[in-house]
Amino acid sequence: IKAIKDIMIGKYPAVPKFYFGMIDVRDLADAHVKALQSDIHKERIIITEGVHKLKDITQVLHDEFGS
Numbered sequence: 001i002k003a004i005k006d007i008m009i010g011k012y013p014a015v016p017k018f019y020f021g022m023i024d025v026r027d028l029a030d031a032h033v034k035a036l037q038s039d040i041h042k043e044r045i046i047i048t049e050g051v052h053k054l055k056d057i058t059q060v061l062h063d064e065f066g067s
Contacts, residue, residue, distance in 0.1 A: 007054070008062040015055040021048035 007015055031047045 007058045018054040
């Protein structure tokens with residue numbers, strides 16, 4: 001959390017090119033229920049809404065909460 005806060009306030013001259021998969025927690029909960037109700041329990045399922053850059057994530061947090 002400290003690293004993200006430091007990026008939000010501009011402590012670092014550059015932001016690493018990291019990407020994160022994200023999903024709404026309600027969609028994740030729904031996927032858990034569906035997985036428990038199905039016969040696909042022997043497989044791994046990757047669930048994501050999309051992939052976002054760390055720089056974009058910190059910008060959204062900064063816009064929403066300020067420095």
